[in-house]
Each structure stands twice: as C-alpha cells, then as structure tokens.
Amino acid sequence: MTLTIYNTLTRRKEPFESRKPGKVQMYCCGITVYDYCHLGHGRTCIVWDVVRRYLEWRGYEVQYVQNFTDIDDKILNRARAEGTSMEAVSERFIEAYFEDMERLNVRPADAYPRATSTLDGIKRLVYDLEQKGYAYPEQGDVYYSVRQFADYGKLSGRKLEDLQAGASGRVEVEDPDSQKKKDPFDFALWKAAKPGEPAWDSPWGPGRPGWHIECSAMVRERLGETIDFHMGGGDLIFPHHENEIAQSEAVTGKPLARYWLHNGMVKVGGEKMSKSLGNFVTIRDILAQYDPMAVRLFVLQAQYRKPLDFTPEALAAATNGWKTLKEGLLFGYYSIINNSWEDDSPNPNPAPNSLIQRFREAVDEDFNFAGGLAVLFEIAKKLQREANILVHQGESTTSVRQLRQQWQTLVELAGVLGFRAEPDEKVQESNGGLKDEEIEALIEKRAAARKEKNFAEGDRIRDELLSLGITLMDRPGGVTHWHGKNN
RNA sequence: GGCGGCAUAGCCAAGUGGUAAGGCCGGGGUCUGCAAAACCCCUAUCCCCAGUUCGAGUCUGGGUGCCGCCUCCA
Structure with missing residues (x-):
C-alpha cells in the first residue's frame, strides 16, 4: 500500500517517497506569539500532529520542527500597550501555547527554533542572497528581488503579471517603505x-x-537544504511559502521541500476565523466548555484541506461522539472485563487485522482521518455494546480473546490519531457517598413498595438514588440491578 | 480584475466510474406499573444543465452559489 499525499506544489495527489529511506523531515510554520492561540491554530497543530503520528506508526523516523515567530510588529505593539518588552510578551504566549497543546494532546516538536535564536542563520542567508544578486540593500533595509527568481509564483500558481498590488487592501501602496x-x-x-x-x-x-x-534560515540550519514536508495553514501559501521558496532555492538551487501541505481554514459564520475579523475563539475559551478530545474529534472528522465551520452544534456533536470513543477506549479498564482477562492466554500469533488494514487504507489516501475514524467508531460501538451487555446481563457471546484484541486495536488506532482517554476515578468511586449495603437496602425497600403497588414511594426512592448518580435497572423477573455513573 | 478551492440526508462528513462510510440529532420497536438503562431496526440517488461511457456523486464543458489568497494571517 502506498501513502498518497496532495502536494500544493503540483496540485495533485502523489505517492509519497521520503528522501532518505525510513526517515521523514517535517517543518511546520508555527505561530507569531502575540496572543493566545485560537481554534484555527489548534486545527493546524492537531492536523500536523496526527500526520506526524501516522508517519511514525507507518514506520518512519520523523524529525519535526516548528518555529515561533518572536520578532514582529504585533508583538511589539502589544508590548508597548502593556508597557513591557517584546521578549516578555512572547515568553508569556509561548508558555500559553504549550499549555494549550498539552491539553489537546499535541506532541511537542523535536525543536522549536525562534527568530531571536536564529539571527546568525538569518544574516548568513541574507548575505548569501545579496552575493548571488537576489537581494539589494536600500537605506538600511534589504529587499528580495522577486524578478530575479524565475520560478517565483510556482507554489501559489501565480505569475507576477497577474498579481495586483494592494488588492488585499491591507497595504498602502503609497507607504513610504514601498517606495524603496x-x-x-x-x-x-x-x-x-x-x-x-x-x-x-x-x-x-x-x-x-x-x-x-x-x-x-531555520530549515537550512535545523534540517538541511531539502526537506520532505513543509506544512502550514492554507493562508500561508502566498506570500509566505512562496517567498520561502524564493529565498531558499535561490541560494541552494535545490527544492526546499518535496511536499507542500496546507490545512484548510476554520470558519465562523461562513467566514475565516481570524484575528483581524475579531471572530476568533481561543483554545482556552473552548476548552473551558468542551473536552479537549472532543475538539480533536471535531477537527479530525473533517478532511484536513477543507474549510471547517466552527459551531456550537458541531462541537456538541463531537462531544457526544467522543463519549462513544472514550467508552470504547476505557473498555479494558472495566474490572468485570479486566479480571477475566488474566486467565486468557496471550494471542501468540495475531492474525492480520482487517480493521487495521481498513484504517490504513483510508488514511493512506491523503490523510483521510475521517475515513479512519469510521473504523474507530465501529470498534468502539462494538465494545460499548459488549460492555453494556456484560454489565447488564453478565455474559457476552464474544470471546474474551476477541474482545481484548479489538480493544487493543482501538487503543492503538486511537493513539495514532492522538486520542487520550483516562478513567475518571472521581466519578467511578462516587456512589453518592453510599455504601453498597445501603444502596441494596434502599432497593429492597423500593421492591417492597412496588409489591404493594405503592409506585409513588418506589419512584421516590429511584429518583433519590438517581440524584446521587445511581441508576436502577429493573430486569425481567423482578431483579433490580444498579450502577454508578461510570458503570 | 487575477489565482485557487468547495457544493453529498435535519446538521457534520467520507467516498480511488459500477448501483452512496461514519458521527450527531430524530423516529420506531423489545423490555417496564411507568420509567431508566440496554439491545434491535429505520432516515439521501449526491446544486442545475449538457456531454463522454454499457454504466458518473466520481470524468469533460457550461451555469449558479459559497469560500480562501492576491504581501497581518494557522
């Protein structure tokens, strides 16, 4: 099976071949650290995190570098507004970035170079560009001369003649700097x-x-002249990535990256989520309301290149979906199941797992995580069902060995997508503060009331227990089972 | 004005020419004194038109609508 990837540079899906056998070098354009990350940044980080995890799972040794832009007008403006330094502002938001990413279970990159720590490399690169005739100094500034680079526009598919100066309305063409x-x-x-x-x-x-x-400069310094993947948000294609190509390839004469990957934008009310539109929601605001893994599911259910609409309804749907996955992932922790595993002999020769194959076939097709998720849901639903049958009826028709294998498969695949489920001990241990005997006593009291057709009293006891988090289940034959919130 | 992308059920969404994955919501059923929980079942011909083809959501052309980028942007 071959991994196929959509390459922005060629506008086609291409079979993936790494430069060095078994090794992949990835560079992702990170953030400018002048504010908290919003969901758009979150999407970018989650998507490339999973790409990295997937490549590792496919057996590649991945080297992953992501930068922090810590020299910038916006950081400077914020520092001025707050009466602090640019460094203080960037430190603060870099720290916040790591907190957010930890919660979203985004694995740290292998290196996080910053502009302030790359100045030597930057100056060397500017010098090289000047020596080769691609750059010219002007009143203390140095500019890149796009006309010197024949391939300018190859990534974004533009020709210089087609570009319209100032069309975005963001830059005054009459700006004094432009005159230089x-x-x-x-x-x-x-x-x-x-x-x-x-x-x-x-x-x-x-x-x-x-x-x-x-x-x-960072790619050159940390990874080399040509890397496998260069990633970032789709809004970086032009001019940022176009300019990176112009800079790097003018100096080295070699391709900067073999595959250019771009993720789609997060939208709000049909428009791109962005700082300038003011329609952004920070990751920490979202996490105050939603489970981080629900956010991850929300992101991964969409094809990574397509726009993704942020709505409360979509997040709510993802929250419910995550409950199912989580239950499946926690399957192996239920004591009723776990105990019976001890006796089961290990599977000496696990058969080729068709579920894993299906997952891989889906994701191999340009990182179709949504397709892969369908496999996870299939397993999780099955396990959820089995767990319920075990809890409610005490036995299952599926062999323990089979259940364990499916659970292990689910855990493995969920790990590839970066899902993390932890047993919620607080809920598990809370039986409303009642001892088992006390609960049983109440159930007997209720049974007695029901026998006398005193359903009002019976329902009162049931409601009372329910308010303590204990659910009663009347089974056929007059037997009443109960369980706490978490089974 | 230029470049690019997208349009699949109530919502989100996958789909590599052969008769539409999955998730959410909703509905029906079993069970029950009523419930709850659980289990079972159900929900689309793919924006419009015209082509290519034995056969198209999937290719081609045209149209409509929406979105992104055109030096702040993930």
Missing part, C-alpha cells in the same frame, strides 16, 4: 531599526529580520 522597493512585490529580508525598537547588529546596520526569512 524596485518592484511592489519585493519583500523585506531585513528591516532597518526604527527609534525605540529592538534591533540586532548586521552588515546592513542595526535592524531586525523580515518575516519570511526566518523559516528559510
């Missing part, structure tokens, strides 16, 4: 220091790096 450029699409590699701004020494005078150059 030879071409409106030239972009800054290095910006001369302005009074009161943090600055670093350079051959072009004190200043700070432009945005695009840090990623080129």
